[in-house]
Amino acid sequence: MLLDFVEKLDFNSDYFDLYKISNNAYGAISKKNSGMGGNAGFVDLGNFSIIIDTTLNDGAAKDLQKAVIHYTGKEPKIIVTTHFHMDHIKGNTVFDSSTLIITSHRTLKNIETENPKRIEDIKNTDPEEVAKMEEALKTEQDQEKKKEIENNLLYIRSIQAEDFSLRGADVSFEQEVILHGEKLTVQLRTVQKAHTDGDVIIYIPDEKVLFAGDLLFARTDPWLGSGDPEGWVSLIDKELLKMDYQVVVPGHGQIASKNEFEVEKKYIKEIMELANKYMDAGEEPTKIKREDFSEELQSWKSPILEWNTTFLTEHLKKHEN
Ligand SMILES: [Zn+2]
Incomplete structure (x- = not known):
C-alpha cells in the first residue's frame, strides 16, 4: 500500500x-x-x-x-x-x-x-443470447472468463426479475x-x-x-x-x-x-492526441494500440480502451462536421 x-x-x-x-x-x-x-x-x-x-x-x-x-x-x-x-x-x-x-x-x-433505456435493453436481451451464455458457462475452462459470464448472467437476471x-x-x-x-x-x-x-x-x-x-x-x-x-x-x-x-x-x-489524477490526465491527453493523429493520417482511431501510449500507461489491461477508441472516432468526426 x-x-x-x-x-x-x-x-x-x-x-x-x-x-x-x-x-x-x-x-x-x-x-x-x-x-x-x-x-x-x-x-x-x-x-x-x-x-x-x-x-x-x-x-x-x-x-x-x-x-x-x-x-x-x-x-x-x-x-x-x-x-x-x-x-x-x-x-x-x-x-x-x-x-x-x-x-x-x-x-x-x-x-x-x-x-x-438501459434497463429496457437488458430486459429485452435476446433469450438466445442468454442461452448461449448459459451454454458457455458449462463448457468454459478458464476460471476468470467463467466468472465473468456468471456475473453477466446474474446481472441480466436480476434486472429481468419481475420485482426489479x-x-x-x-x-x-x-x-x-x-x-x-x-x-x-x-x-x-x-x-x-x-x-x-x-x-x-x-x-x-x-x-x-x-x-x-x-x-x-x-x-x-x-x-x-x-x-x-x-x-x-x-x-x-x-x-x-x-x-x-x-x-x-x-x-x-x-x-x-x-498523483493518480496526474496519471489519469496523462492518459486522457494522450488518447486524445493519438486519436487526432490517427484521424489526420486518414486512419480510424479504433486502431490505437496499448503500445502507442507512453510506457507508464502500457501495462493497463481493460476492455475500456476499445470502448474509448470507438467513442473517440465518433466524437472527433462530430467535431469535424
Ligand atoms: Zn461511471
Missing part, C-alpha cells in the same frame, strides 16, 4: 476489500471479477452515517450495509450517488426508504432519462450540500461535465479525504464516452489537483493519492 496510514480491515466479503482511510472514512474496493462493478465507501459522521455508491451487485450492497453497521454502529441514513452509471447505483434497491438517496440535479436527470425497479434519488441539489454530523462535516459537490454530466464528489476537509466516484479510474482506462474528455482534463487541473486531501477513493482501481 502506497499510503502507510491506510489500514486494510479484516472484513469478510466476496466482493470487496475494506480499508480504513482516515478516522471516520472507509473505502470498499471491488475485488477482481467479483461482479461488484464500481467501488464504494462509507463515512461515520457521529450521529449518523452515509454510504457513497451502492455498486452493481445486490450482494455487495448488502455486505456494504453490514460493514457500515459493524464499523459505525448505525444503519446508514443517507446514500450519496456519485453519478448515474448502473455499476454505482443498482444496489440502491437493497435499502428501504428509511435510507435517503441524494445526488445532483443533473445526475438525477440522467437517472430518469438514461437508465430506463431501480431506486433513483429522494433529494437532489444544484451545486453543493453540506452534511453536518456531530463529529464531522462532509461536503457533497457537483462539478462541470467530465466523466458524466452531474458527477458528484464527496470531500471531508477535516480528514483530507476525497471520494471521487468515476472522476478517478486509478491506473485503469477511464471511460470517456458518457461525458466530456476535454472538460475532464480541465476539471483535474482547475479543481481536483488544487484541493487539499491526502487520500482518494476512486470509482475504479485501488485507494489512491492525488
Whole structure:
C-alpha cells in the first residue's frame, strides 16, 4: 500500500476489500471479477452515517450495509450517488426508504432519462443470447472468463426479475450540500461535465479525504464516452489537483493519492492526441494500440480502451462536421 496510514480491515466479503482511510472514512474496493462493478465507501459522521455508491451487485450492497453497521454502529441514513452509471447505483434497491438517496440535479436527470433505456435493453436481451451464455458457462475452462459470464448472467437476471425497479434519488441539489454530523462535516459537490454530466464528489476537509466516484479510474482506462474528455482534463487541473486531501477513493482501481489524477490526465491527453493523429493520417482511431501510449500507461489491461477508441472516432468526426 502506497499510503502507510491506510489500514486494510479484516472484513469478510466476496466482493470487496475494506480499508480504513482516515478516522471516520472507509473505502470498499471491488475485488477482481467479483461482479461488484464500481467501488464504494462509507463515512461515520457521529450521529449518523452515509454510504457513497451502492455498486452493481445486490450482494455487495448488502455486505456494504453490514460493514457500515459493524464499523459505525448505525444503519446508514443517507446514500450519496456519485453519478448515474448502473455499476454505482443498482444496489440502491437493497435499502428501504428509511435510507435517503441524494445526488445532483443533473445526475438525477440522467437517472430518469438514461437508465430506463438501459434497463429496457437488458430486459429485452435476446433469450438466445442468454442461452448461449448459459451454454458457455458449462463448457468454459478458464476460471476468470467463467466468472465473468456468471456475473453477466446474474446481472441480466436480476434486472429481468419481475420485482426489479431501480431506486433513483429522494433529494437532489444544484451545486453543493453540506452534511453536518456531530463529529464531522462532509461536503457533497457537483462539478462541470467530465466523466458524466452531474458527477458528484464527496470531500471531508477535516480528514483530507476525497471520494471521487468515476472522476478517478486509478491506473485503469477511464471511460470517456458518457461525458466530456476535454472538460475532464480541465476539471483535474482547475479543481481536483488544487484541493487539499491526502487520500482518494476512486470509482475504479485501488485507494489512491492525488498523483493518480496526474496519471489519469496523462492518459486522457494522450488518447486524445493519438486519436487526432490517427484521424489526420486518414486512419480510424479504433486502431490505437496499448503500445502507442507512453510506457507508464502500457501495462493497463481493460476492455475500456476499445470502448474509448470507438467513442473517440465518433466524437472527433462530430467535431469535424
Ligand atoms: Zn461511471
